[in-house]
Amino acid sequence: MRQDSDLWTHLISGGFKVAYQRDRLGINLRAGVNHRTTSDDLPGYANRAVAPGVVHFSHRANMDRTVGAVGAGASYAINKHAIVGISYDGMFGKDTSAHIGSLSFAFPF
Numbered sequence: 001m002r003q004d005s006d007l008w009t010h011l012i013s014g015g016f017k018v019a020y021q022r023d024r025l026g027i028n029l030r031a032g033v034n035h036r037t038t039s040d041d042l043p044g045y046a047n048r049a050v051a052p053g054v055v056h057f058s059h060r061a062n063m064d065r066t067v068g069a070v071g072a073g074a075s076y077a078i079n080k081h082a083i084v085g086i087s088y089d090g091m092f093g094k095d096t097s098a099h100i101g102s103l104s105f106a107f108p109f
Contacts (some may be wrong), residue, residue: 010037011048015069024077035066048091059064082107 015032073087
């Protein structure tokens with residue numbers, strides 16, 4: 001027997017990503033918005049795809065009908081074997097928000 005839980009979601013999303021690389025320095029910026037066209041509650045729905053490659057996962061991602069996301073990052077190649085990076089990602093809605101900052105070190109070999 002086949003059943004349907006009737007949990008459908010319809011979303012409208014848009015955004016952009018821009019990256020710049022010169023010599024050892026890399027910079028990237030991204031932003032987007034996601035709007036759920038249905039007002040139904042969506043239990044268990046745990047991600048919001050704001051733009052291609054910009055997805056936020058959270059147990060509260062379904063709380064707001066409209067969320068925006070922003071991010072910025074920079075990386076610098078110290079030498080052939082070491083890269084340092086710093087980035088910020090944020091998601092904003094009427095009732096929810098998330099902020100993530102990171103510092104990374106990569107050692108290619």
